Amino acid sequence: MMVEKKYTYTANNKIGDMSAEEFRNYGHQMIDWIADYLSNIEKYPVLSQVNPGDIKRSLPSAPPIQGESMENIFKDVEAKILPGITHWNHPGFMAYFNSTSSGPGILAELLSAAFNANGMLWRTSPALTELEEVTLNWFRKMLGLKDDFWGIIYDTASVSTMHAIAAAREQIEGVEIRRNGLTAKGNIRGFRFYASEQAHSSIDKASITLGFGIEGLRKIPVDKEFRMIPSELKSAIEEDRKNGWTPFCVVATVGTTSTTSIDPVDKIADICEKEKLWLHVDSAHAGVTAIIPEMRYIFNGVERADSLVVNPHKWMFTPVDLSVLLTRKKNILKRAFSLVPEYLKSSGDAEVENYMDYGIQLGRRFRALKLWFIIRYFGTEGIANRLKEHLRLGKIFSDWIINNPNFELMAPVPFSTTCFRAYPKGIIDETNLDVLNEALLNNVNSTGKIFLTHTKLNGKYVIRLVISGLRTEGRHITLAEQIIQTKLDELIAKGSN
């Protein structure tokens, strides 16, 4: 990496930063290296092939006393760090929900690190606060939502969701949880909120964090297509009220993690309205597809939600981290979290938005910059076209599964995530099928060409293949099909020996 050697430098005798000349020199080398890295990313195994401890053992156990040259640091990046990277930007990354970065996103992060602005208050960088307002307003429009939704950027969907549920908690009538806590007198049994059995683990973590405990979240059964059953929700709420619980919130998911199933938000909204419960919608992964006019139906009912989380850092080419919470109850979120000590007061506070009032985090990076770069560089249409292409590629793969007698489709495919398993003739025992599919997944991943992950559906081991990478093309789907087929054939041949 970056072999040209223009400067050697020991920082110890100096006060201050790296010189501008050094920054220029190493910065140019780094930009060139990244351009090469992204162009040649398919040369690397998508899933890192190192063993636990390899990297740790390759690094000194004590920090250097004297400063080192950037050349040495760059060399170690190539020799020691790179082998331990699982390449999220690799077109063969089809695991979990991928997040890929993009040129404009990377450049915006570079600029953001240089400004190093902290947006805790409007005055600590007005551009940070106002660009966040403008860009989230754009994003809201792109999703087809009305202007009663107001937005804020958090780091992750887990944190966005936690804030949404904290706002729901703040809205509970007859108690003052912000002041008195959950243990205050008068709380006989406890508070409860609801999500489907297929909801993301971040909902459980929010329940733990906010003091409701695991018992505070009740999981509602799903139908055959892994969608929350509204009648089950209704009767759970009734039962809990009878038993002294205080229901306060429902989390619906548009695009669940295992299968990307879509909860019936409209029907859930009916129940929430009747029962006076906060409705939060988790659409962290799939929500961005509402930018495509033909996909806007996925947000049916979402216009009635109190809050919604969508992550541009998942499927909109934005480097991690950038999660967007949209809410129609901005003031309740603020009531839950605003707390301004003297050292953070400033004279114009009444006229401006201070984003620190809306969350637990005081420090706020300049994240809106990357969303702004990305929306402007690609354009709404450019973003929609790329998402459409992913949906098209996803359909090609799921059609291949459906038409292949050795495989079974395990869930509907509303977006670009296919849940499937090998189900070759002659193997019908469920345990054997689980073992076969786990072996298949491991063998596929050890090729280093593609990276898939698994889930369990109705107790069965299921492989997931997700298309959401900016660099994934038709040829990678063909490659994935070939690898999966070959690795299954090998396993069957081995089994019949």
Add this chain to the structure above:
Amino acid sequence: MMVEKKYTYTANNKIGDMSAEEFRNYGHQMIDWIADYLSNIEKYPVLSQVNPGDIKRSLPSAPPIQGESMENIFKDVEAKILPGITHWNHPGFMAYFNSTSSGPGILAELLSAAFNANGMLWRTSPALTELEEVTLNWFRKMLGLKDDFWGIIYDTASVSTMHAIAAAREQIEGVEIRRNGLTAKGNIRGFRFYASEQAHSSIDKASITLGFGIEGLRKIPVDKEFRMIPSELKSAIEEDRKNGWTPFCVVATVGTTSTTSIDPVDKIADICEKEKLWLHVDSAHAGVTAIIPEMRYIFNGVERADSLVVNPHKWMFTPVDLSVLLTRKKNILKRAFSLVPEYLKSSGDAEVENYMDYGIQLGRRFRALKLWFIIRYFGTEGIANRLKEHLRLGKIFSDWIINNPNFELMAPVPFSTTCFRAYPKGIIDETNLDVLNEALLNNVNSTGKIFLTHTKLNGKYVIRLVISGLRTEGRHITLAEQIIQTKLDELIAKGSN
């Protein structure tokens, strides 16, 4: 900005990312622009001088349909964003607790955005997890702490502290809060933890978030030097126990926000041990100075703490965000937060560290990279030398205040933060002094040369001047003295007219 025009590009007709050539071109322009920006930063007013709404009004209210050229985006950065930046890297930024970035830190963030690795699991980038382990081990050694402390990186001190207090909550005996929540039967009155009146507002926010409410945190009085009074802590705990509260944690601060006072951690640790309470130490700003051997005394007693937060992104030249939580009770933190759904399980989980087990956030950026770059590039000695220089500059300024008959020093100066007020002859009324000092602060800040903030101590309006910027030199202290003196003279002259 970046005037040379090599490419124009409309993204709509294309699928995929910006081309490598474009990335190279715009990346080089951006690096050059940043090198110039940091070299010439004193040309800009440190505190942005725009009015509320200026930036918002300068930007379109709807997102572009077609993609735009990078040239246009870059032009708008200069024309519209730059005037709205408060320059945290400016040597005159002496407000709040500053965080400045550095060349190696910025380059590491660039590389991190390009990898876009997510460290939720070991396998999702082994280098991310193992470099975090190695670098935090280095950092622990730099702070002079023994190897019973284990580290994890979170985004902000607010989030680090919340996790520490959540672990303290998990440790409470006789209840199962993780499972049953805080409302479960058996909790008669509630749980309480303690911090001084001078503790940071993030402690209050953690109490609200975790479900203890504002009432769950009891503030302990401070002595004349703004340090927690151990005997007051002791009697508060006794009183609370008598009244049915369950005490569970104490937060001590080494370097409080208003004055950087140092709580007597050793004496507080005695009480915590006797009362079996979790001891968390907040040293987000000042903790890094323990890297200087002569300053290591600030951590007296900290070796007995259960957890400690120190932020390299505050005073160690690391771009936001990077907060380090060190704990001697790693397993309790894990017990509080670990929760692994099927879709996140992987076969080698038992052998490796999966950092997602230690917190609410699932997604984790590759933050260790910047800490590694910074420690290697500057070296331990280089970092210590820079911090020493800031302490030296801080003393020059506080000596100037002490020796200037028009000013009054309002708190001891254990680090590089000076709390002072103008106290010219003839003004003795406290209200008039408050008005004078607020006017002085505003007039100083409106010069755009330096940026200071205020606090209140014993009800009095106090100005704070903090030296922690990588680019701040002796001449900036001289400039600060001149500006403060001149603006006070002007106010006095105006007042006597």
